[in-house]
Amino acid sequence: MRHIDHVVVAVRDLDGAADLYARLGFQVGPRNRHPWGTENRIIQFRQSFIDPITVPGDADIPPHAPGHFSFGAFVRDYLQRREGLAMLVLSSTDAARFAQEGIGDFAPFRFERTGRRPDGSATHVAFSLAFGVDSQAPDLGFFTCQQHFPEAFWNKALQRHPNGATAITGVTIAAPRPQDHAGFLSAFTGSPVADPTQVSLAGGAITVRPGTAPTFVGFDVQVPDLEAVARRLRASGIAFTQQAEEVAVEAEVLHGIRLSFACQPTFPSVTSTKDAV
Numbered sequence: 208m209r210h211i212d213h214v215v216v217a218v219r220d221l222d223g224a225a226d227l228y229a230r231l232g233f234q235v236g237p238r239n240r241h242p243w244g245t246e247n248r249i250i251q252f253r254q255s256f257i258d259p260i261t262v263p264g265d266a267d268i269p270p271h272a273p274g275h276f277s278f279g280a281f282v283r284d285y286l287q288r289r290e291g292l293a294m295l296v297l298s299s300t301d302a303a304r305f306a307q308e309g310i311g312d313f314a315p316f317r318f319e320r321t322g323r324r325p326d327g328s329a330t331h332v333a334f335s336l337a338f339g340v341d342s343q344a345p346d347l348g349f350f351t352c353q354q355h356f357p358e359a360f361w362n363k364a365l366q367r368h369p370n371g372a373t374a375i376t377g378v379t380i381a382a383p384r385p386q387d388h389a390g391f392l393s394a395f396t397g398s399p400v401a402d403p404t405q406v407s408l409a410g411g412a413i414t415v416r417p418g419t420a421p422t423f424v425g426f427d428v429q430v431p432d433l434e435a436v437a438r439r440l441r442a443s444g445i446a447f448t449q450q451a452e453e454v455a456v457e458a459e460v461l462h463g464i465r466l467s468f469a470c471q472p473t474f475p476s477v478t479s480t481k482d483a484v
Contacts, residue, residue, distance in 0.1 A: 245262055275313060291423065293347075297350075380423055453468065
């Protein structure tokens with residue numbers, strides 16, 4: 208069963224977004240540039256991460272082509288419409304293509320870049336991506352990510368967050384007819400879908416709730432202490448709502464994204480992997 212690898216958050220002001228996430232209690236990494244022109248500053252957990260990303264004005268973005276998905280063009284076009292949660296990415300060990308399931312006849316895409324450790328030293332990372340398309344929600348991005356040098360990417364020093372966050376445990380999608388997306392989500396996750404409103408993942412779930420148009424609503428982050436999160440948000444002047452099992456920053460505060468902090472996920476646990484270094 209795949210788990211959430213990361214969520215891609217499209218923003219127009221990358222440093223402004225990094226400052227906001229820092230005020231939320233996250234440690235935000237340095238700026239990186241992708242070979243197709245986008246730039247990001249990631250927020251890393253043990254085996255998942257938040258990926259705030261932007262398209263600078265001087266970016267040379269390759270266009271979509273038959274059989275080839277342009278990540279940069281997707282983010283650019285998304286930002287022309289709005290900011291927010293643009294893409295959901297699941298883990299993969301083989302960058303599987305989705306052509307046989309009928310959800311994306313794109314060639315797997317491998318790329319490499321230089322990363323930065325907390326001390327500023329360089330490290331080399333490489334990924335293979337396999338893109339899928341939900342024909343009922345073409346404005347939402349979905350792909351799987353295989354990491355070729357995980358020991359160079361996952362770093363415990365980057366995973367120590369003042370708010371104590373440890374993982375992304377869920378993503379919520381709104382759609383007029385949740386059942387229309389069950390076939391795609393089953394193929395994308397590799398999981399049978401008995402309930403179209405809740406698709407199981409390792410260590411989490413995708414929730415699909417009724418809405419006016421297909422859109423990513425937000426994502427959930429696991430923390431050890433909700434009261435500590437609430438105190439930090441209050442001290443940072445960030446509006447939030449609080450219930451017994453959740454502290455939430457609403458969409459109007461965070462680039463159109465609802466961010467939910469919770470203590471205990473109610474989903475299957477992820478099989479343990481080697482500690483990140």
